[in-house]
Amino acid sequence: MSLALIDPSDPPERQRDKLLEIVRALMARVERTTDDGGAAYAQFQRAAMLEDQVRERTADLQRTLELLNLSNERLAEATRAAEEARQNLANAIETVQEGFALFDADDVLVLCNSRFGMHMLDIQEHLKPGLSFGGYIDRVSRSRYLALPEAETPEDWAVRRKRRHYDRHSIFNVRLIWDRWLQVSEHRTADGGTVILQTDVTDLIRIERLERGKMLDDQARVIRATLDHINQGVCIFDAEGRLVGWNQRLGSLLAIPMNRFRLGVSFGYLLERFAHEISFGEGMDAAHLEAWVQARHERAPLSFELRRHDELILDVFAQEMPDRGFVMSFTDVTAERAAIEALSRANETLEARVMERTLELEDALGHAERANASRSRFVAAASHDLLQPLSAAKLFIATIGDEAVAPESREALTKAQKALDSVEGILGALLDISKLESGRAAVSIQPVRLDRLMAQLSDEFAPIAAARGLRLTVLPSSAVVASDPTYLRRILQNLIGNAIRYTAKGRVLVGARMTAGMVRLEVWDTGPGIAEADQEAIFKEFHRLDAPASPAEGMGLGLAIVERACGLLGHPLGLRSEIGRGTCFMLQVPRAESAPAPSVPDASAVRAQAKVAVQDKIAFLVENDDDLRQAMGLLLEKWGVSVLDAPSGEEALALIEEIGILPDFFLVDQQLGAGMTGVEFIRTMRDRHGPVPACIVTAARRPEVAALCAETGIRLIQKPIDARVLEEFLRAL
Template sequence: MIETLIDPADGPERRAEKLLTIATALMRRMERVTDDSGAAYAQFQRAALLEEQVRDRTRDLERALSLLNASNARLAEAKAEAETARQNLANAIETIQEGFALFDREDRLVMCNSRFGMHMLDLRGKLTPGLPFADYVERVSRSAFLALPETETPEAWVVRRMQRHQDRHVIFNVRMIRDHWVQVSEHRTADGGTVILQTDVTDIIRAERHERGKLLDDQARVIRATLDHINQGVAIFDRGGRLIGWNQRLSDLLSLPAGRLRMGASFDQLLNRIRAALAFGAGMTEARLMDWVAAGGRQGALSFSVRQGGGPILDVFAQAMPDGGFVMSFTDVTAEREALEALSRAKETLEARVTERTLELQDALAHAERANASRSRFVAAASHDLLQPLSAAKLFLSAIEPAGLADPARVALEKAQNALISVEGILDALLDISKLESGKAAVSVGPVRLGRLLAQLHEEFAPMAAAKGLRLRVLPCGAVVESDPVYLRRILQNLIGNAIRYTDAGRVLVGARRQGAQVVVEVRDTGPGIPAEAQDDIFKEFHRLNARASASEGMGLGLAIVQRACVLLDHPLGLTSHLGRGTTFRVHLPLAGPLAAELPPAPRTAPPEHAPGFESRIVFLVENDADLRRAMGLTLERWGLGVLEAASGEEAFALIEEIGILPDLFLVDQQLGQGMDGLAFLTALHTRHGALPARLITADRAPELAGAARAAGIGLIQKPIDADSLRKALAAL
């Protein structure tokens, strides 16, 4: 009951006063009560006991009051410390240079410093605690100090800003008026709140812009220096067809005073200044060119030629740029065109010149026959010099388009090509004989699948036999023999080729049969036969039976090569012939494995046609012979390739360093005169720039050079070079 009368909220004095009042009331009550049976004394005892209990309870209350006072004191101290900490936090965030704001997990502003929103003066006084984040974003979007993009509305900006707010961490830049920039960094706190930092990055962005401008200026100077140093005239137009860049070479080629080329001049204005003296090449008209320009180059690259009166002939190449503009380059090809015209004028006398050169070669070979050792050294030393002009002549002829020639000229061109093919075959045979007689021929004997080799030879000679009306039959064979595959193929090539060449009617049969531990390959024909007294002479160089075949059909070297190769490989060679009934040649080959069932034919690989993508490639041609370099360059350019030329390895490296561009592939002659040779140049090139597509051009058939090139990962192109072999080499690369 006493507990209910005492209010815990009362102070100690009030509690003591209440207790005294209660005790006094109880004492008065006890004095008034009388009990005749002696109960008064008991009442007194109970009152005394009650007073003792009251005193105990009073002491308990006093102790509780003391504890309460201590708790209140500690609470007051905690509140003071919290207020101090809050003030310290406010002072701390006020000292940082960035704008700072803290939103709670309900996205309401808890506190911010005076720099928060410092670039938006119209927000001062509106950023108060309790402000919702969405209202804050809305007010920012309406600020007069926010510079929105022209295509963006405040509402769209709010949507994009709220989307970014969904991420835990986000950093972005906001543009203000007067070219000021603020970087906003927003991060989530552990309790789900949000901290926002605003940093003025105006100086940084302006510095970056300045550096970017300097970089663009430097790039512009580099581009200008490059344009001024290249041999082509270059004109650059924007998407509106206005001139925005050119080099001095352009005004030289178009015979335009420098003052006529001005920034912003339209393409039509430029064309008007040269229209009177301009003559377009075949396939191009002014209307077509203007249509291409009007289309902004979307019709693909454009290539044509023009000529100003009697001035130079210019090759023009126009191509669109990614920004909608286009660039046009002008290249002076007068010298090349004049060379082609000179070659066209000389085609009628070319056959006589080749014949004269062939006679000179025959005289040299006759002299070499009288002195065998001298002949071998001469052929080895002269091979490169002979193959150089032969390669150049073949490439020059291949650069001539037969479609535009008159019939007599086309016939003369075909005869010249056939004569060069004949000379090439003679040189190959001479080189083979030179190697075989000098003992320098390297053989690699191993298992050879005879059936596959015979099938390949059948495909090779079938057209030749069909052209003469002969039946060429090659019997299947499953034998595996021990021989050198290269020389065995050359032996059988010469035997089959001779059989077809000297057989006018009937057939040529090629087959193999087992004879003990050997396989005998026979080549039978139904030709005129060989007299017994002439059967030894046919294996001599330059000996042709009855001398009835023309020089284009061979110079009598095939059987000489067959005999020497068979001796080198230890393959016995036999001959049986009957006049008027035909001839049979036999080659005895050691058997490498048992005769098995007919092996499946080897997969046929179609010869490479025109390799795709030529027109986007750049070839670096390193050749010290000017005529051969010019011939190969014309051929490559006719196929649509870009060509860079150098006469030596040192000049090639200097040109690469000057232009700063690595071509797509390299064609390098082995003999470059003084200084490094071709293999040394390609090795140094791979060391500097890594493995690059390359081919080494050489007339040297020494196995040492082939092995060194193979070890370096470099393929070979043997001279003499013709258009087909060059195209196949490029296609392989």
């Protein structure tokens, strides 16, 4: 309770005096009180303890008092420093040669120097701390020293000035009476206050005005000199349509003396004075031009033609200027128009000649197209006519068994067989190139297994390469590609055949590389290489590089067929070659999903199975070529087949009806002369006797023939007839 008697707000001296008074009162009470049970002594102890606490409290208060005195000294020192800094700031601001004022974040004037507002004596007495920014602007707007812009009231000026106050930084000029100018710079401070600087720029503006006047005078002289030296006539009118400038070229173009031009004359007056000497071009007249000049809205540029009598043509261009005036330029285009007319006449003559030449070229193109079509038809027809006896020759040779040939004649028979194979290859190449050029080649894109294709190519070319002393390596591949199997095989056959033909020693390598979604088929050789200058020419028909001249070695059609077939299939074809080291041909083929393919039995087994399968069978040959019919008959009889034959479908139907025997299978030529075709004959037989095995044998390689056979379910064998293909057909029976 004694502690509660002390007021913390009292000074330390007062608190100490109170504590001493309390101590004395307690001691006196102890001395007056007697207690047999020792209570007096306990009170004495409490008084002693209380005295110790009072002593500690007094010491704390003493230290606090010392700290307070030190703080007061530092505060007084800081106050003196702030006042000194404020005085230094005021002195520094006063030394500034410009008017300076500082407004706080509440837009209240904090301080300003004596130069602030010195150009407006009627507001200086109000420029004291505490003045609001709005009040300052209101007094400035009503100052008699302010020169307001024309048609602007003090209230309008004050609103516009206050609007600028919202910008973070702004600099602008204020015009005063007596042609004096102030530049006002207003900037925001970091705490949201505003600093305003006023600079007298009267001398600068007067100097600038003087320099601008000199510059305008110089520009006027330059413009005048320029106008007088340009090759165009120019005249300038002000916003009221009065003439304010022109050049000498204008008078010479219009053949008008310069003294007839004078400043201030109106455009309408000039137009009226010269109306009898000029005429307007198409789309323009005097009323239209006058309306454009008098228009009060924004005028679009105007261009028209003006003629003076029949001897001068002027191209006129009129355009509005920023001050609502306009300028007109006159360009002499008489020579240009004459040149255009002459060019137009020459162009008409040229167009007639071009048309005449175009017609001649069209006739020549028609002749060329007809000649090309005739050539394609001739190649197809000639190939067809040649395939007939070729098939007969091959079949006759096939009927000759090894046991019937003397050893000394066997070599000649083998050479004859090779010669016929060469003729067959040449005819096949001619037919291929003819179809590819005519665009009649049809492709069937399907999955093709490269392992089977590579094995067949290896079996086909290994003996040929060995005979030439070359090593042929065909790398196996399990990839499946999307392509036409016939054309893909023909492409690789031609590339491998070319590599073997042109390689004198070394090896030929065939392989496939896997890339992203593609398979790159490559054929490498160690031949002489192909020069870069010849790498484009080798794909031309009948073009051969240092190859043997014998037709048995080819006619230079292989690579032409490869290029066209790759283009037809969409397989990019590439070539890389180095002279003396060899060549690599490559083509990109897209990959396909793997698909099962039937196995290919051994050729000797096929032949044996075919002979057993057709033993004692009856075959009917319908062929209008006597030699081919006889050759096929001999071959079939050699295999143990009984043969009936007829040269036409009509005779074959009659013979069957006459003998009353239905053959086991039919081999029918598609082109039987003027009567029915082979397919029509087979359809008739099936209509009369039900489904009978039949095969169309033809030299026609048109896609529609293959499509017709596929639609009817008839097997198709192309001429010249390969005995192995015929054996496969018989085995299938």
